[in-house]
Structures are given as structure tokens and as C-alpha cells.
Amino acid sequence: MPLSLLLKLLILPIYLLLPFTLNWSLGPWPWLLPFVIWIVLILVNAMAEVLRSRR
């Protein structure tokens, strides 16, 4: 399986559980947490797309 697809599959469960990530709140960033996680997921997806385009 290509690494790009593996990365996308890894971030999929986090996307699916995004609104429930508030329960994971550690520290002072509760309501922004889903958005911060979402930014990370976007960056991981971008990296996967770069890997795919190189392949």
C-alpha cells in the first residue's frame, strides 16, 4: 500500500471523531481543539498528496 494512502487512512478516524475531541481537552484550548486537530489533518493530507504526486 502506498504511504500516501496509508496516511489518509490513518487520519480518517480522527476526522470521523473530530467533534468528540473536545473530550480530550487538556489545557486551556478546549473549543479550538477540533480546529487545531483539523489543521494538523490538513497538513498530513497535504504531505500525502505531495508523496502521491512524486510517485
Added chain:
Amino acid sequence: MEPNWQLLLAAGLAYLLLLFLSAYAAERAWLPKSLVRHPMVRLLALGVYCSAWAFYGSVGMAAELGYGYLAYYVGLAIALVFSAVILRPVLELAKNYQLASLADLFAFRYRSRWAGLLTTLAVLLAMLPMLALQIQAITDSITLLDPNTRAWPVALLICLLLLLFSVLFGARDVSPTEQHPGLIFALAFESLFKLIALLVLGGVALFELLDNWGMDVFNLNSVPPEFVLTTPALQPVQWFSLLLMFISAPLVLPHLFQLLFREDADLPRIRLASWAFPIYLLLMALPVLPLLWAGQGLLGPDNPEYYALGLGMALDKPWMVWLAFLGGLSAAAGITVLAAIALASMMLNHLVLPFHKPRFDRDVYRWLLWVRRLLIGVVVILSYTLYLFLNQVQSLSSLGIIASTGLLQLLPGILGLLFWSGANRKGYLAGLVVGLAVWASSLLFPMLTTSLDFAERLPLHFAMNHDQWSHTTLLSLGLNTLVFILVSVFTKTPRDEQEAAQTCVITSVDRRHRLPLKALNANEFIDALRRPLGQIMAEQEVKRALKQLGSPLGEYRPYALRRLRDTIEANLSGLMGPSVAQALVDRYLPYVVEGENNRDDIYFFEQRLDGFHHQLTGMAAELDRLRRHHRETLYNLPIGVCSLADDGEILLWNRVMAEMTGISEDQAIGARLDSLPAHWYDLLDSFLKSTTTKLTVEQPDPGSQGKRWFSLHRNAAERQAEGIVILLEDETENKMLESELVHSERLASIGRLAAGVAHEIGNPITGIDCLAQDLKYAENREDIEQIGQQIREQALRVTKIVRSLVNFSHAGQDEDKSEHQPYSLQQVVQDAIDLLSLSRDVNPVIFINEVPAQLIVLCDAQRLSQVFINLLGNARDASPANEVIRVIATGEEESVVVEVIDRGGGINQNDLDHIFDPFFTTKEVGKGTGLGLFLAYSIVEEHYGHISAESPAFATEGLGTRFIIRLPLHRVLPEVTS
């Protein structure tokens, strides 16, 4: 200043005019092309997805479902993350087959106009609440700001303006691949504007929270409790229901389908959108919660959907009010325009054209254009009508969820289309009907009836149980899927659907059959299409397709004609929908189907593989590499290779074949054998029809005035899996060498004869000399005449000997060989015997010519006599003195068998297999060149004959050799045309 509805309307019209101008500027190239065509513009245009529902309705959804509102954004983001699996196959189908909408896709895959029709009706029915939502958002916002507003005239005016915009920029011409750069630029502009508006509004709200309530903006615990208590916890079933709706959004929303798969769509753009567009979605989602909390604090729990609008009024900041109003208008306008255009195209292809064809004595393109404009109007009017009917009772989120649930019923069909070759139209239609029935009964009709029953705005709750909508979503989808699977499994799938599945399903291979078409060239295509399309349109479409393929008007190759047919069908699909296009092409450009045809179009398959080889991975990539290696090997063989299907279509034509024949690979492959130049067709055809597996022939050299020799080979098997393979080898150099050898051998023969010739000529000369001396003493006339006659006889004898020698030495020297002529075989043998008799020999033998006089062969007499000179010469050398050497010939029906039989020492069994090899000799050094029998073999082959040897000829006595030559008799020899 309190905005009144006239001012708001004027501002709205001014903004729409600005959008008009931006679109117009882009169309007229007033703006730099680099800006209009920039990838960011295409990316931002996707922001049309964030309609008024996102701008206003998200805040309402957040009030009802908490973080559940994120599903609207995250759903589409997930779909884009997996664009390679979900979107890319659809893009390829849409591009290759000119499929303009989801209905086109279904009609193409399930080979059914009913699939297209029902899909169109489902999409239209589901989209009307979505479009009514947009109109309601605009009028709600005006009504909220000025309660004296008369909503319906305002809504009508807005609708008319949007209709005008749609027609001007979305229906300007008709072509299979029409683009709307102005419209795209305007959509990008409105997406950017509403994003900035929402971010600014959210920023102000956040600042307000920070400032007025001392809220730690990062810490939820610092938010006043009244905010948190009104945000209910999100139920997982609600979240996953919403996610399902919005994950399918890029496929089921007609305006997104138009943007992703139709408007100059290509793979790099989708790839960019897959990671960059979620950033836009995140930015649109970010301000929602601050707006919600600020609105709850300042405006109370009523109308959370319009907090963005009310915030400005509460804070006494008019610019915020204007910003929110224009942002909402922008969000509503974009989707209304694009959805109307997309729906009109769908309705034209699946609701109008299947039932009402244009008259082809008129301009069909103009007719299509005007009907499409009319249908845009129909869509806008229907949306307005529904808006009026709903009487602004439903909340924006209610309408949005009803619409999305309806559209979700198409998801099983899409998944079947892409991933399941067993899906068929009966299953799809049954599932869709069941799903729509559940949706309509649970959501749509209650929406309509509550609109009649209630006069005031309803909350998000649809019924007594506020979770009903999520359960309805899952139930309708579940039943839809179940019925789809069951009906597909238990009903038969027609053959045309199976073939369509091979094209669409991503795990299948598109296997086309190699079928001949009834139309034999491009002009016949035009003639065939003249009846359904009219002369002008038929010519235009055929020429357009030829141009796309890079083929000339005189195209005749069957492979190219099949591609032409496919391209015409794809282009007509873009104009009229796949159902109409397919029916038209099937009827007027039919294949000639003879019995069960399982002949795969190998060349088409190879071309497809070549286009996709960079996408293969793992074992598939390795196999493809191996295929390419073998193909390169075949292509670069130092011998001409041609592969023919059993119907005469050329499947393979390698480089050497192209060089030797002067016919390029492009001209040959896909063509039929009978379309090759006459001399090559005659040669290959006669070789194929003969039973021989090897043939050597002479052909004119296209590069010079001379000729070339070629040998053809083919396999002995009667039938191969894919026809016949022919090898073509250039034997010209070998033949020239052979010709030189023959000449050398001839001269050597003459050399061997020299001593005998000198003696044979010397005898009559001596005789003439004696007779001349006797003449001096002749006394009477009678004696003189007698001596004169004797002198003449001796002179004739010398002449005959000299003429034979001259003829023999000259034969074979000329480049322009004489063609084979009918000649008496008996005379050929006798000429050889006469020449051999000239030489003095230690072993005088007796030659007996028993060849019947009536046997005629088509031959080069001098070359054929060389054969007998060699055979009889060898027989004489091997025979004892005074032994008899016979030449016997027996005529059969089509050939003659000549036997040269001696009673000499015979040939060793070990040597028998090599006697025809060049330079093989059993004679002492200097006695023979070893080329005699080799040349004899070549010359007999040239004459389409065969030579063999048997030794011993007389088995009981164990002596002698028999050479057997089989030659065709003159009457049945095939002509080799040049």
C-alpha cells in the same frame, strides 16, 4: 441609520451587478488571463458549496447540535481527502465520455434512459428545498432588518436577476465541452467575499466575547454558563447521519459536479483541491461558535441562524449589518446560479430530449441553447414557487437537511457504479424509488404540510422526536441499499450493462470487442448521421471528432473508425445526454455483428494500458513492465513482423516491416489487409490463402527502379488465438550473392567444358580443312557440290556448339531477368545433355532422356538446365564407364516429377542430409566447388518446386542415386504480380 428594504434591495442589486461585471470582465478578457485562469480562482469557486446555509444556517445548527455543524465542512473535506478513490474515477468517466451530470453518469452506466430520468427528477425534487432556502435566506435577512418588507416581490426580483445572470454567463453556447470562465471568476469572487465577511464578523464577535464578558477566548470554562447550557450534546447518530450527507456532496450536488467534473476539470486541479480546499472550509467553520455565543449573549435564543445579521444591530455597527447582508446574499446567489445551470442541463438531456427531438432542418445547436435557457427559468420559477409555498415557516437548517437527505439516496447508485460490476439498472431504480419514498413520506411531505399548518417559523425539530431526521436518513439509505443489492443480485444484468460496468467500475478492465462497422470511412459516417442530425450538424460532429483524434477525413482503418464512433458518441453525450447519444449512434452507426464475437480489441487495450501504466503499482506494474519489454522486443526485431486477426485486421506491424514495405505503423495498425497498397496486399493475401508456410518472392523496390527479394514465413498451426503471425525477411542481398554464385558456377562449368569444347570444335575444323584441300582436286561439279555440302555440315556443327556455349554463359547475367516462359521440359533436359556431351570424359556414359515432349513448365530455361547439368554431371562422375543415366518425368495433375537416376556408387547416408548445403562436397579438392547442388536446390525453389535425393536408388543392389525434382506444370503456376 436603520436600513430599509429599498436600500437593502438597492445594495443587493448593486452587489449582483458587481458580480455581473466581474464575470463580464473575465469573459471579455479585460482581466489578465493569468488571473482568470489561476488555480486559486478555480479553488475559490468551489466555495459555492458554502451557501446561505453555511453563512447563516451553520450558526443555527451549532445552536441545535453543538459541534455537529462541523459535519457540513468535514464531510466534504473527507471526500476530498479520498479524491483519488472517489472523485478521480468519476472525473475520468466524465471527461472520456462527456458526461455532464450525475444523471448522465447513471444513464451511461446503467444503459437506461429511465435511470437518467429518475435521477434527474430525484435531484430536482431534492434541490428545490435547497434553492428555496437560498431565496428565503435573502428575504429573511431583509425582513429581519426591515419588518415592513414585502418579501415575495423582493424575492421575485432577486430571482429574475439571478436568472438573467445564469442565462448570460451559463448558457451562451452549446458544445460538448463548454466552459464558463466568467461564471467561475464571479463564483470565486463571491466565495472570497463571503469568507472575508464571515471572518470579520466572527472576529468582531470574538472580540466582543473577550471584551464584554471577560472570556478567555481559548478556555471554554470561562464562557458564561448560559452559553454552554443552550448547546446540547451531539448524538453520534446525528453526527454520522450528517457526515454521510456531506461526504457524498461532491457527487450528488449538481453545482459541485459541474465545477469538479465539467468546468475545465483536470487531475491537478482536483489534487490541489483535495488538500487546499479544506483550508477554506476550516476558515468558514471557525467563526461560527463565536457568532453563536455572541448572539446568545446579545440577542437571546431566538433566530440563531441570523445572529450574524443581528450582531451588527445589537452592537450598533451598521457596517457589520451591511457586511452580513451582502455576505449572505453572495452565498445565496452563487449556488442559485450554478445549480440552476446544472439542473437545466440535466433536465434537457433526460426530461426533454428523450421525448422531444429537435427538427433537424433547423439549427439544432440554437434550439438546444434556447431550450436550456428556458429550463434555467423553469428551475428558478419552481424554486420561487416552493419558497412561496413554504411561507418562510421552515428554518434554513430544516430545508438544508431535507434536501441533503433526498440527495443522499443517490449514494448507493454511485457506489455501485464505481465499485460493483454486479449492480444493474433494476436494482438501482428499485433502491432509489424505495429510498425516495421513505424520504418523501418522512421529511418532504411533512415539510409541505407543516408549512400549510403553521404560520410561524419552526425550529430545527421536524417532528415530535427531534432525532427523527437522523433516523429517517439512516432508514431511507439503509432500505435503498438493501433493495438495490437484492434486486441486482436476483435479476439478470443485460450484456450492454455488463460492458458499461467494465468501463465504469474501477476494478474492471474496459474490454472492447473488435467489431467491424457498417460505415467504412468518415464520409459514410456523415451520410449515416445526416438523417438524425441534419447535414450541417452531422458534418460538424464528424469533423470535430476527427480533429480530436487527429485523423484525416479519408480515414478508413477499422480501428480508427471505432474510435471515431466512440468520440462522436461522447461528444453527442455532452450535447444531448448519454441515453440519446447512445441510442442515436447504435442505430445509425451500427456494428456488423456476425455470430458470437469474442474478439478483443487488443490495440485499444494496449493504448489504454499505455495511458495508465504510471498509475499501476505492485504486481500489476511489474506485469505491465514485462508487457512493454516484450512489445519493444517484437517491435525492434531485425525481421519484419506482422500480426493479423482472422478477419484481416492488422494488429501488429513492427519497425522493420514498416521500413521494408514503406507503410508506417500508424497507417497499418488497425487497417485491414485489403487497404494496403496493391502489390503488398496481393502478396500477403496470396500467401495467406496458400498452404505453404514459406515463400520467397520478388517485389518492386519503391526506392529504386530495381526489385527486391523477400521471404515470408508463418507458423504452421491452423489457428492461433489472435490470428496469424507473418515474418518478412529481406532476401535481396542473399539473392544477389546467389546470383553471383550461379554465374560463377556457370563459368566454372564452362571452364570444365573448355577442354572438351576445344576438342569438339577442333574436329569439325580439321574436317573442314581436309575437305577444303580435297576441293582443290575436285574435277566435276558433282564432286564440288558434295564437298561443299560436307563443309557446310561441319560449319553448322561448330556454330551449334558455339551458340550453346554463348547462350549458357550469358544466361543469368542480366539484371532484368526475363520472366519465366513456358518451355518444354524435355528440351531443357536435352540442352543439358548436349552441353555435357561436349566434354571429353574418362567415363563416357549414356544419357537417356525419357521426358515426354508434352510436359511444359514455366521456367527460365537456361537456369533450369543448369540444374540438370549439375545433376547429370554428378551422376556421370559417380557412374562407371558406359553406364546409363536416365532422366524420367511423370506428369501428375498439377505438377511433374522428374527423376535423375544413375547406377553409381550412391551417397553415404550421413552425407544425404547435407548434400544441398553450400560448399559441401565429397569430391577431391579442386574437383568440385560444393555449390552445384546448393544452386540446384535454389533454382528449383525459385521455380516453386522441390528437390530431394534418395540413395541407394536400387535398394536390392545397394547402388545408384535418384534425384527427384517436383515442378509445377505450366497451366497451374500462380502469378506473382509486381
